[in-house]
Amino acid sequence: MLSRAVLSTVATAAPCVKNAALLGPGVLQATRIFHTGQPSQAPVPPLPEYGGKVRHGLIPEEFFQFLYPKTGVTGPYVLGTGLILYFLSKEIYVVTPETISAVSTIGLLVYVVKKYGASIGEFADKLNEQKIAQLEEAKQASMKYIQDAINLEKSQQALVQKRHYLFDVQRNNIAMALEVTYRDRLHRVYREVKNRLDYQIAVQNMMRRKEQEHMINWVEKHVVQSISAQQE
Amino acid sequence: MASVVPMKEKKLMDVKIGELPKWILMRDFTPKGIAGAFQRGYYRYYNKYVNVKKGSVAGVSMVLAAYVLFNYCCSYKELKHERRRKYH
Numbered sequence: 001m002l003s004r005a006v007l008s009t010v011a012t013a014a015p016c017v018k019n020a021a022l023l024g025p026g027v028l029q030a031t032r033i034f035h036t037g038q039p040s041q042a043p044v045p046p047l048p049e050y051g052g053k054v055r056h057g058l059i060p061e062e063f064f065q066f067l068y069p070k071t072g073v074t075g076p077y078v079l080g081t082g083l084i085l086y087f088l089s090k091e092i093y094v095v096t097p098e099t100i101s102a103v104s105t106i107g108l109l110v111y112v113v114k115k116y117g118a119s120i121g122e123f124a125d126k127l128n129e130q131k132i133a134q135l136e137e138a139k140q141a142s143m144k145y146i147q148d149a150i151n152l153e154k155s156q157q158a159l160v161q162k163r164h165y166l167f168d169v170q171r172n173n174i175a176m177a178l179e180v181t182y183r184d185r186l187h188r189v190y191r192e193v194k195n196r197l198d199y200q201i202a203v204q205n206m207m208r209r210k211e212q213e214h215m216i217n218w219v220e221k222h223v224v225q226s227i228s229a230q231q232e
Numbered sequence: 233m234a235s236v237v238p239m240k241e242k243k244l245m246d247v248k249i250g251e252l253p254k255w256i257l258m259r260d261f262t263p264k265g266i267a268g269a270f271q272r273g274y275y276r277y278y279n280k281y282v283n284v285k286k287g288s289v290a291g292v293s294m295v296l297a298a299y300v301l302f303n304y305c306c307s308y309k310e311l312k313h314e315r316r317r318k319y320h
Binding site for chain 2: 047048049050051052054057058060089090091092093094095096113117121125128
């Protein structure tokens with residue numbers, strides 16, 4: 001990518017510089033494309049349960065089947081016996097002290113395999129099963145986790161449909177608050193107006209009372225004055 | 233009825249005895265071909281006897297037996313002197 005940018009800048013900045021040797025490797029690097037094919041989507045075939053059948057741990061079963069049509073069941077054994085006798089008699093196999101050690105070693109190995117082979121196989125199978133169970137557990141846990149995430153997402157998406165409840169509640173609250181302030185102010189207006197009207201009434205009452213008292217006082221004073229004038 | 237399978241793709245078991253030299257000469261003897269042949273042989277044996285769920289001792293024992301035979305053949309020249317009789 002960088003080489004392509006460099007190429008473009010070089011081409012635009014100095015069009016007269018046509019140094020093909022300099023630009024060659026850069027062009028090759030920039031245009032090579034990898035991984036164009038489709039990856040194979042076929043599932044991996046499972047491991048076979050048992051291996052190829054082998055008789056006596058040494059000779060594959062196919063050899064016995066190969067000789068069966070011509071020689072029957074005993075053919076390969078007769079062949080084996082004949083070969084062994086031939087090798088011994090012609091001394092193609094030489095009997096040395098090593099033969100005795102080989103025979104005892106092989107006898108010991110055969111005894112161990114016959115006695116403990118099955119239990120070792122079961123032990124190995126158990127180890128394998130533990131490994132597979134662990135992996136299976138990990139897979140199940142991962143699947144469960146992802147499933148929970150999907151469910152959470154779905155429930156949250158469902159919640160989106162119920163958003164209008166939230167907005168309705170908010171709208172109701174706002175309407176109620178507006179109504180409350182309106183009534184509050186209405187009440188205040190009423191109170192203020194009543195206050196002013198009460199003031200006027202109180203003023204009038206007071207004026208009347210004052211006038212009455214003044215008139216009473218004035219009448220009393222004049223009556224007392226006339227009485228006192230009469231008494232003289 | 234002539235066989236329609238071309239010579240190049242026949243397996244060894246299908247080749248007739250008379251055609252054997254021709255078939256052998258047709259194989260790929262470049263270093264890459266020989267390496268490929270060893271790789272194929274190894275994987276054929278491995279996938280048949282070792283890479284299974286319930287493998288047995290046969291997978292290993294056949295290799296060891298072949299190794300024993302190979303060593304015996306290689307050291308036959310020295311063993312010839314330990315024969316009990318000279319003429320058989």
